Amino acid sequence: MNFNPNQRKLYPFPDVLTAAKPYWWLVTGMWLTGFCILCVHGSYHSFTKLVPFNSALLDNFFTYFTHVGDGLFAIALALILFLLKYRRIAFAIVFSFLLSGLFAQIGKKLTVAPRPSKYFTDIVHQPVHTLPVTNWGDTSFPSGHSATAFALLTMLLLFFPKSKWNLLWILLAFLAGYSRMYVASHFLDDVLAGASTGVFSAFICYIISLKIFAAKPRWFPG
Numbered sequence: 001m002n003f004n005p006n007q008r009k010l011y012p013f014p015d016v017l018t019a020a021k022p023y024w025w026l027v028t029g030m031w032l033t034g035f036c037i038l039c040v041h042g043s044y045h046s047f048t049k050l051v052p053f054n055s056a057l058l059d060n061f062f063t064y065f066t067h068v069g070d071g072l073f074a075i076a077l078a079l080i081l082f083l084l085k086y087r088r089i090a091f092a093i094v095f096s097f098l099l100s101g102l103f104a105q106i107g108k109k110l111t112v113a114p115r116p117s118k119y120f121t122d123i124v125h126q127p128v129h130t131l132p133v134t135n136w137g138d139t140s141f142p143s144g145h146s147a148t149a150f151a152l153l154t155m156l157l158l159f160f161p162k163s164k165w166n167l168l169w170i171l172l173a174f175l176a177g178y179s180r181m182y183v184a185s186h187f188l189d190d191v192l193a194g195a196s197t198g199v200f201s202a203f204i205c206y207i208i209s210l211k212i213f214a215a216k217p218r219w220f221p222g
Helices: 013-019 021-050 056-069 071-083 087-110 116-123 144-159 166-182 188-212
Strands: none
Touching: 013 021, 013 188, 021 144, 021 166, 021 188, 056 071, 056 144, 056 166, 071 087, 071 144, 087 144, 087 188, 144 166, 144 188, 166 188
């Protein structure tokens, strides 16, 4: 079965999930593992257990890698795909990034949750390793970077369900989520909520894309 993202007909939502079933099981298993850790240890202790040490090498890596969850990265990826004539997924990525960002910002407005950097420094008065990219304040929940990273991952799995690169995309998305903990900008529950937001947003955008591109519009350039 050919899943070309630029073909005239996109495959129905249940079918495309089935096509990438091994990858969805892996994503779900990793998410459930994080959820179990959170239930057993709570936000505070899960953070200290999952970020037990730091090093100059990890500092340098995560300082740059955490930007995978930036909006600029999502836009750049969409632009590259558009230039490579994967225009449907390019538009879908932009819309999923915007929707996941909207949901994440709503969550931040509705909750007052100190980030690890502030929580450890100002509340429990315990030293925590921070970096120049560390965020401060009370807008920890949910993680917007994780939402963006998992929105991108989900879109890639939906449009390329049988790609040999999917395992790598999953690893990169989870590393992006972990990076938010390493730089002391988010707790585990923030990352899990952000990941769920990204996946949910991508599902919505893919289903909408099925309607929009059911019959290829004359104005659509590719």
